Amino acid sequence: MFEHIERVPGDAILGLIEAFKKDTNPQKVDLGVGVYRDAHGNTPVMRAVKEAEARLLSNETTKTYIGSHGAPAYGGVVLPMVLGASSPVLEANRASATQSPGGTGALRLAADFIATQLPDRGIWVSDPTWPNHHGIFTAAGIELHKYPYVDPDNRLDFDGMLGALKKIPEGDVVVLHACCHNPTGFDLSKSQWQQVLEVVKERQLLPLIDFAYQGFGEGLDEDAYGVRLFAEQLDEVIITSSCSKNFGIYCERTGCLIMVAKDAEQMENIRSQVAIVARENYSNPPAHGGAIVSEILHDAELSAMWREELTEMRDRINTLRRDFVEALKPFGLDEKYACVAEQRGMFSYTGLTPEQVDRLRDEFGIYMVRSGRANVAGFSQENLPYLAKAIAAVND
Numbered sequence: 527m528f529e530h531i532e533r534v535p536g537d538a539i540l541g542l543i544e545a546f547k548k549d550t551n552p553q554k555v556d557l558g559v560g561v562y563r564d565a566h567g568n569t570p571v572m573r574a575v576k577e578a579e580a581r582l583l584s585n586e587t588t589k590t591y592i593g594s595h596g597a598p599a600y601g602g603v604v605l606p607m608v609l610g611a612s613s614p615v616l617e618a619n620r621a622s623a624t625q626s627p628g629g630t631g632a633l634r635l636a637a638d639f640i641a642t643q644l645p646d647r648g649i650w651v652s653d654p655t656w657p658n659h660h661g662i663f664t665a666a667g668i669e670l671h672k673y674p675y676v677d678p679d680n681r682l683d684f685d686g687m688l689g690a691l692k693k694i695p696e697g698d699v700v701v702l703h704a705c706c707h708n709p710t711g712f713d714l715s716k717s718q719w720q721q722v723l724e725v726v727k728e729r730q731l732l733p734l735i736d737f738a739y740q741g742f743g744e745g746l747d748e749d750a751y752g753v754r755l756f757a758e759q760l761d762e763v764i765i766t767s768s769c770s771k772n773f774g775i776y777c778e779r780t781g782c783l784i785m786v787a788k789d790a791e792q793m794e795n796i797r798s799q800v801a802i803v804a805r806e807n808y809s810n811p812p813a814h815g816g817a818i819v820s821e822i823l824h825d826a827e828l829s830a831m832w833r834e835e836l837t838e839m840r841d842r843i844n845t846l847r848r849d850f851v852e853a854l855k856p857f858g859l860d861e862k863y864a865c866v867a868e869q870r871g872m873f874s875y876t877g878l879t880p881e882q883v884d885r886l887r888d889e890f891g892i893y894m895v896r897s898g899r900a901n902v903a904g905f906s907q908e909n910l911p912y913l914a915k916a917i918a919a920v921n922d
């Protein structure tokens with residue numbers, strides 16, 4: 527029965543974890559998979575999360591199902607976090623929250639919703655994008671297309687992007703990264719979001735905004751600029767939010783699908799359909815991660831603690847971005863890699879070629895995705911001089 531089944535290679539990004547573990551070079555540096563690291567290279571549990579878990583453990587009274595849309599208390603804190611506390615969208619009761627197993631689960635819910643309720647629409651993703659976007663949308667049976675995002679000189683190709691969006695068939699779905707674009711780190715400015723909004727209106731496109739890194743770019747509210755603009759200005763928007771990174775609860779699988787509709791009536795109709803999609807995929811979402819998030823955000827003291835630690839994480843990343851460019855100065859390479867200081871979030875498209883990435887791995891034990899994507903959180907004050915020397919060597 528199974529004889530014909532072929533073995534396929536695993537996920538290229540996750541594969542780097544294993545390759546790094548095996549490397550015996552004492553100076554090895556992991557710039558691969560997108561998890562936050564502190565100055566010691568660890569991915570610790572955040573202080574507020576530990577405290578929330580302690581409270582949950584002593585207060586928990588049941589482990590019964592939480593329902594297809596998840597815990598109302600979770601939706602009740604994620605909606606204002608994403609859309610803004612005084613959002614007119616919330617005021618009008620036209621946004622629905624469905625707790626999901628991670629941002630990935632939210633993307634799959636969105637994909638299945640589109641495939642079943644809006645059939646025959648294509649979906650457009652940036653080139654490049656997070657590779658799982660390709661897998662998730664095609665697995666749901668949606669036709670996938672790309673719009674340009676970076677130019678050959680490793681800069682945001684906004685003109686190319688806008689030009690392509692103007693040619694998308696009316697009614698198609700366009701996937702946008704809210705902030706901290708994965709893999710490039712190039713984000714849209716406020717005026718660029720406005721220009722994209724005009725095209726979305728003109729072509730009557732349906733935006734699907736992937737919001738996996740809220741708080742990692744400029745701040746919780748700043749990073750939501752495009753999401754809030756679109757939700758307030760358009761009748762319909764799909765938002766997939768993740769708490770994996772900003773709460774550091776990767777393994778708890780905590781995300782949210784937010785469906786914004788024209789009015790409360792349509793929102794309830796859509797919401798009933800999303801419940802079916804959730805039921806058919808996994809019935810109910812896991813409860814623990816959502817319980818952590820609502821415990822923190824319902825408590826002023828824990829919220830303040832969490833915001834402070836998130837700010838520390840963001841500031842660390844943005845400082846390392848500048849220090850990286852500074853470390854390359856003695857080699858005359860600061861201008862070549864200046865983009866790293868301007869990009870935002872965990873990732874940078876460095877402009878390193880696949881051949882240079884291979885050399886960094888083989889000769890220096892430095893691991894990153896072959897596209898030249900580096901996880902900036904893997905930089906540290908200790909490894910920056912070594913990284914700079916290695917990058918200079920592969921630039922010779």
Ligand code: PLP
Binds near residue numbers: 627703771780
């Ligand atoms: N979308 C993007 C762009 C991501 O980089 C990630 C990263 O993991 C996700 C979605 C999914 O996150 P999660 O781990 O919450 O499923």
Ligand code: TYF
Binds near residue numbers: 537539558560561658
């Ligand atoms: O891009 C990254 O590194 C993160 C983590 O299959 C990730 O988004 C990578 C690959 C994958 C799932 C998560």
